Amino acid sequence: MRRPLLLHSSASLRNGFRDSPVFSAAGSVWALLVGMAFLMLGNGLQGSLLGIRAAAENFGAAVTGFVMTGYFVGFLLGSQIAVRTIRRVGHLRVFAAVTCLASLAILIQSLFVTPLVWAVMRIITGYCMASAYIVAESWLNDRVTNAHRGGLLAVYMVTAYVGMAGGQLLLNAGAPTSHDLFILCSVLITFAAIPILLSITPQPIQENVESLSLSDLYRVSPLGLIGSFGAGILQGSVFSMGAVYARLVGLTIAETSLFMFFLVVGAALLQWPVGKLSDRIDRRKLITGLAAFGAVIPLAAGIAAERGPNFLIGSAPLIGIGPLLLYSLFVAYTNDYLRPEQMVAASSGLILAFGSGAVLGPPAAGILMDGMGPNGFLLVLAAGHACIVGFALYRMTRRDTVPVEAQLPYPGAPARTASLAPAYAEWVSEQVESDDAADPDAGSDDAPETSGQLERTAPGEASAAPDVD
Secondary structure (H helix, E strand, C coil): CHHHHHHHHHHHHHHHHHHCHHHHHHHHCHHHHHHHHHHHHHHHHHHHHHHHHHHHCCCCHHHHHHHHCHHHHHHHHHHHHHHHHHHHHCHHHHHHHHHHHHHHHHHHHHHCCCHHHHHHHHHHHHHHHHHHHHHHHHHHHHCCCHHHHHHHHHHHHHHHHHHHHHHHHHHHHCCCCCCHHHHHHHHHHHHHHHHHHHCCCCCCCCCCCCCCCHHHHHHHCHHHHHHHHHHHHHHHHHHHHHHHHHHHCCCCHHHHHHHHHHHHHHHHHHHHHHHHHHCCCCHHHHHHHHHHHHHHHHHHHHHHHHHCHHHHHHHHHHHHHHHHHHHHHHHHHHHCCCCHHHHHHHHHHHHHHHHHHHHHHHHHHHHHHHHHCCHHHHHHHHHHHHHHHHHHHHHHCCCCCCCHHHCCCCCCCCCCCCCHHHHHHHHHHHHHHHHHHHCCCCCCCCCCCCCCCCCCCCHHHCCCCCCCC
């Protein structure tokens, strides 16, 4: 009697997934999700692998920092160039080319273990990864309706975090001093292209959006732009020098992989509660509180490291909270002050600010680690968070924020994939436009203001209007 019940239950579960709009949308882009999972596995593994190998080769922390920052230099180039390349040759060809090139880059690093070669290869890798992210995320964003895009982006974020965290555990699959892990990175990155290239999903059409200069973006939201720059410094330092720090304080390869794994997982688990909280309170207060927490935790982690590896690994989830969550808050905060047609261009500006900060983070951490030991890494994190706290408090004295009920949805952009911000911005702008269309009287003088009807300062008028922040 139980067997039919189990079969019926299984069938009901399958029907439930099939009837769910979000899971149905995810099924329509399964190739993208599978491909990105493998890409994040490979990218997560190689970042920590190169840091550990550089330490084993005695590059020195400062040299390692400059080598690792090449990734973010390439990421910046890719975020600015990829869209034009995609328009010329198409999504599929770009994705195939950059995954092959990234796969070759990591193999070249295993053959030529010198700082100069590694720095050049990191630039190439950063360019390839930014291009791949933009291809996949713009494709994903194009394949669903506005009603289900938010849920699908959430599925994508979970996929990205699982892949990135899983890549850290793959450090245990071989010795960093051998070719094995480098080959594994190459295999994972190459495999990422297979499901996408074999998919018959139509390619998205690129459309032009309204431009927004950095100076205009700063006038609209100084905290959003400067904060994104600071978040880039923090995240660049964590992903480039976190594994180096762990090795310098005496953690084994297995312990280092756990340190980096929990660093990512802690932030992933807090994405949803932090996002919900940010939609219910003044975002500047949450940013300030999170940054203040991030300024204190590195100091506590330094004490934990002296007590043993288990204490340091236990503090890893707390270390990653600020660096991995603040950027999403700055994106959401900035979008609260933008018109829908400005959001995609503004997101590109925030990516540029984030990437510029990420370029500076690794060498700054490396120089301090060479000068004062491993704790220089923690000092960069503490100082970076403290600067964000100071600027956020200063901005609070300049002008009130938007009402809580007028705030737009929290994006929760995955770490290391800041290129998702334009996809999120496009979704938000469509939501706002849909709200306006559904409520034609919302713009009247008698109607209450909502996130779709807030009067926002246009870039051309920003110089004449008071600072918005």
